[in-house]
Amino acid sequence: MLATSVNDILFVALQALQDYLSSICSELQSYTITDVQTPDRVAVLLKDSYIESFQPRDRAFVRQFTETQMFSVYCDSVIR
Secondary structure (H helix, E strand, C coil): CHHHHHHHHHHHHHHHHHHHHHHHHCCHHHHEEEECCCCCCEEEECHHHHHHCCCHHHHHHHHHHCCCHHHHHHHHHHHC
16 A cells, blocks of 8 residues: 555655656757758757756756756757
């Protein structure tokens, strides 16, 4: 019985985290510039502008989050 409630709590917590991270990453395209004249089509995230778009209380977290490998991989997959 206890294991089920722990699993339920973990599921809810992870779902909340996923929702929060999805909301953080939802506007990535708005902060990218793309060079469409090259055959490889290079896109770059304007990271400082992106971070500044958040409320001041969230910027420290977002700044650190954007430095993670997880964010880089996700960002690369979204902005291409």
